Amino acid sequence: MKLNDLGEFGIIAGIESKFLDLIPSGVTGIGDDCAVIPLEAGRSLLVTTDMLVEDIHFLRNDISPYDLGRKSMTVNISDISAMGAKPYAAFLSLALPVDIETEWVEKFSEGFRSHEIPLLGGDTTKSKSAIVVNVTVIGFSDDQNIKYRSGAKPGDKILVTGTLGDSAGGLKVITQKFVADEDSHKLIEAHHNPLSYVKPGEWLGGRLEVTAMMDISDGLASDLKHIIEASKVGTKIEINKLPISESLVKVANRNNWDYRSLAIEGGEDYVLLLTVSPESAEQLKKEYSSHTGLELYEIGKITSDRGLVVWLQDDIPLDTDYRGFDHF
Amino acid sequence: MKLNDLGEFGIIAGIESKFLDLIPSGVTGIGDDCAVIPLEAGRSLLVTTDMLVEDIHFLRNDISPYDLGRKSMTVNISDISAMGAKPYAAFLSLALPVDIETEWVEKFSEGFRSHEIPLLGGDTTKSKSAIVVNVTVIGFSDDQNIKYRSGAKPGDKILVTGTLGDSAGGLKVITQKFVADEDSHKLIEAHHNPLSYVKPGEWLGGRLEVTAMMDISDGLASDLKHIIEASKVGTKIEINKLPISESLVKVANRNNWDYRSLAIEGGEDYVLLLTVSPESAEQLKKEYSSHTGLELYEIGKITSDRGLVVWLQDDIPLDTDYRGFDHF
Numbered sequence: 007m008k009l010n011d012l013g014e015f016g017i018i019a020g021i022e023s024k025f026l027d028l029i030p031s032g033v034t035g036i037g038d039d040c041a042v043i044p045l046e047a048g049r050s051l052l053v054t055t056d057m058l059v060e061d062i063h064f065l066r067n068d069i070s071p072y073d074l075g076r077k078s079m080t081v082n083i084s085d086i087s088a089m090g091a092k093p094y095a096a097f098l099s100l101a102l103p104v105d106i107e108t109e110w111v112e113k114f115s116e117g118f119r120s121h122e123i124p125l126l127g128g129d130t131t132k133s134k135s136a137i138v139v140n141v142t143v144i145g146f147s148d149d150q151n152i153k154y155r156s157g158a159k160p161g162d163k164i165l166v167t168g169t170l171g172d173s174a175g176g177l178k179v180i181t182q183k184f185v186a187d188e189d190s191h192k193l194i195e196a197h198h199n200p201l202s203y204v205k206p207g208e209w210l211g212g213r214l215e216v217t218a219m220m221d222i223s224d225g226l227a228s229d230l231k232h233i234i235e236a237s238k239v240g241t242k243i244e245i246n247k248l249p250i251s252e253s254l255v256k257v258a259n260r261n262n263w264d265y266r267s268l269a270i271e272g273g274e275d276y277v278l279l280l281t282v283s284p285e286s287a288e289q290l291k292k293e294y295s296s297h298t299g300l301e302l303y304e305i306g307k308i309t310s311d312r313g314l315v316v317w318l319q320d321d322i323p324l325d326t327d328y329r330g331f332d333h334f
Numbered sequence: 335m336k337l338n339d340l341g342e343f344g345i346i347a348g349i350e351s352k353f354l355d356l357i358p359s360g361v362t363g364i365g366d367d368c369a370v371i372p373l374e375a376g377r378s379l380l381v382t383t384d385m386l387v388e389d390i391h392f393l394r395n396d397i398s399p400y401d402l403g404r405k406s407m408t409v410n411i412s413d414i415s416a417m418g419a420k421p422y423a424a425f426l427s428l429a430l431p432v433d434i435e436t437e438w439v440e441k442f443s444e445g446f447r448s449h450e451i452p453l454l455g456g457d458t459t460k461s462k463s464a465i466v467v468n469v470t471v472i473g474f475s476d477d478q479n480i481k482y483r484s485g486a487k488p489g490d491k492i493l494v495t496g497t498l499g500d501s502a503g504g505l506k507v508i509t510q511k512f513v514a515d516e517d518s519h520k521l522i523e524a525h526h527n528p529l530s531y532v533k534p535g536e537w538l539g540g541r542l543e544v545t546a547m548m549d550i551s552d553g554l555a556s557d558l559k560h561i562i563e564a565s566k567v568g569t570k571i572e573i574n575k576l577p578i579s580e581s582l583v584k585v586a587n588r589n590n591w592d593y594r595s596l597a598i599e600g601g602e603d604y605v606l607l608l609t610v611s612p613e614s615a616e617q618l619k620k621e622y623s624s625h626t627g628l629e630l631y632e633i634g635k636i637t638s639d640r641g642l643v644v645w646l647q648d649d650i651p652l653d654t655d656y657r658g659f660d661h662f
Contacts (some may be wrong), residue, residue: 009436009439010432017436017458018456020439021443021446021458028447030422033454036454041423041425046377053425055427055468057466059460062429095358095369099385102337104337104338108340111337111345111349112348116352119353122356123356125350126357126364126371127368129383129384130342130349131387132387132390133464133466134389134464136461136464138461138466140427140457142381142470
C-alpha cells in the first residue's frame with residue numbers, strides 16, 4: 007500500500023501501535039499536542055516536535071528566512087501553550103542545501119530567536135535539495151494546569167482565541183500568485199507569521215473551568231474531531247459565529263472564494279481551541295480580555311451525541327461535511 | 335558566504351551565539367552530547383536530537399528500513415549513554431516521499447522499536463524526494479553521575495569501549511561497491527547497525543573515577559578535540575593501541591586502505607570515549623569487564639599541553655595531522 011492511501015494519521019497510528027506496551031506508567035498526552043511526562047512534586051515535563059519540509063510546508067522563495075525561523079518556533083510553542091503550559095527551551099535540527107547563503111542562516115536564526123525561547127541544542131547537516139527544519143520544544147507545568155483534549159463535557163461552550171481561515175487565505179493568495187493588496191498582505195502575514203498565544207495559553211492553563219484545549223493546526227473541522235473523539239462527545243458549531251477577519255471576507259468576496267470553508271477547513275491558524283464549563287464562560291471571557299487584551303470567541307457547544315459534528319447556520323443544521331487538512 | 339566554507343561546526347556556532355543570553359541558569363551541557371536541564375532533588379533531564387537525511391547519511395537502496403529505524407534510535411541513545419545517563423523516551427519526526435510503501439514504514443518502526451525505548455510523540459509529513467528522520471531522545475540522571483566533556487585532567491588515561499573504523503570501512507565497501515565477503519559484511523553491519531552502549535554508559539556514569547565522556551560520532555580525531563578543548567588539556571594517543579577489528583585489518587589490507595586513518599578519521603562508530611583517573615584505570619577495566627562482558631581499551635593519556643594532540647607510534651610522535659569527519 008502507498009502512503010497516500012493511508013494518510014498522515016494512518017501512518018502515525020501504525021507507528022504508535024507498535025510502542026503501546028512500552029509507554030511508561032504515568033505518561034499521558036499521547037495523541038495530544040504534547041507528551042506529558044510526570045516529574046517530582048506534581049510537576050510535569052511536556053514535549054512536542056514538528057518538522058517543516060521545503061516545498062511541502064513552505065516555498066523558499068515565498069517566505070523570508072526570518073519568517074520561516076519564527077514560524078518554526080511558533081508552531082512548536084503553540085503545542086505547549088495549547089496544553090496550558092509554558093515553553094522552556096527548544097532544540098533545532100536543520101538540513102541545508104549547500105547553495106544556501108550563510109546570510110540565510112543568520113536571518114533564520116534571528117526569526118527563530120524572536121520568541122526569546124532558549125535554544126539548548128540541535129543538529130545541522132547538509133541536504134541534497136530541500137531545506138528541512140525540525141524543532142522540539144519542551145515545557146513545564148503543574149499537573150493540575152495541564153489541559154488535555156479529553157476533558158470536554160456535554161454542555162461546555164467551545165471558544166477560540168483568534169480569527170480562522172486567514173492562514174489558508176494567505177496560502178491561496180501566495181500559490182495563486184495574486185497581485186497582493188493590503189488585505190491580501192495581511193493574509194500572507196497570517197500564513198507566514200501566525201500569532202502565538204504563549205501568555206494566553208499559560209493563563210488559560212491556570213483556569214479550572216477550561217475543560218479541554220488544543221491548537222488549531224490542521225483546521226477547525228479536523229481538530230474538533232480530535233477533541234470530540236478524545237472526550238467521547240459531539241459538537242454543534244454555529245458557523246455565523248466563527249470569527250473571520252475583515253481582510254479574509256474582502257479578499258474572498260473579490261475572488262469568489264468561500265471564506266467559511268477556509269475558516270473551517272484551512273489549517274495553520276495556530277489559534278487555541280478550548281472548551282469551558284457553560285456557567286463560567288462569560289466570566290472567563292471578561293477576565294481573559296482584561297488580562298491579555300485579546301478576545302475569546304464562542305463558536306458552539308459540546309453535545310452528548312458522541313462522534314457527531316453538526317454545523318449550524320442560524321441554528322439550522324447544514325447538510326455539509328467539512329474536512330480538515332492532511333499533509334499527505 | 336556559502337555554507338561549505340563555514341562547515342557544520344561553524345554553522346552551529348553561528349546559530350548558538352545568538353542564544354547565549356537566553357540560556358536558563360543551571361542549564362549545562364551546551365556543546366556536549368546532550369543539554370542538561372536541572373530538575374528537583376539533584377536530578378537532571380538530558381535532551382539530544384539528531385537528523386538523518388537520505389543521500390547524505392544513508393542511501394535508501396543500501397540500508398534496510400529496519401536497520402535505518404534501529405540506527406536512528408542508536409545514534410540518539412548513544413548521546414544519552416555518552417553522558418552516563420539512561421534513555422527514557424524518544425520523539426520521531428519522519429518526512430516520507432509518497433512512493434514509499436507502507437511496508438517500509440512498518441519495518442522502519444520495528445527497527446526503531448528494537449531498543450525498547452518508548453516512543454512518546456512525533457510528526458509525520460510528506461517529502462518531495464528525500465526521506466528525513468529526526469529523533470529526539472530524553473533521559474534522566476542523578477546530577478553527580480553526569481559526565482561532561484570538560485572533566486578530563488592531565489594524567490588521565492583515555493579509553494574507548496569498542497573497535498574504531500569499522501563503520502567507515504563499511505561505508506567504503508558500500509560506496510565503492512565491492513563484492514562483499516564475510517569480513518566486508520561485518521564492516522557493513524557495523525555501519526548500518528552500530529552497537530549501542532546503554533547499560534555500559536549508565537554504569538560508567540555511576541563511576542566517579544570517569545572524569546569525562548562522550549561518544550565517537552565524527553571520528554576519534556574530531557571528537558578528541560572536543561574533549562581537550564572543553565577540558566583545556568592536550569592528549570597523546572598511541573596509534574598501535576587503537577582497537578581495530580580483524581575484519582577491518584583484512585579488508586583494508588586487501589584493498590590497500592590505511593586502516594589506521596579509518597580508525598582515527600572515520601565517523602559513526604558510536605563507541606564511548608572516556609577519560610579516567612590514572613590510579614583507577616586498571617581496576618575500572620576489570621570491573622567493567624565483569625559487569626558488562628565487554629572490554630575497555632586504553633589508547634592514550636591526557637596531557638597538560640593545552641590544545642595539543644600528539645599521535646605516537648611506539649612512543650615516537652608522528653608527523654601527521656588527522657582530521658575528523660564533517661557532513662558539510
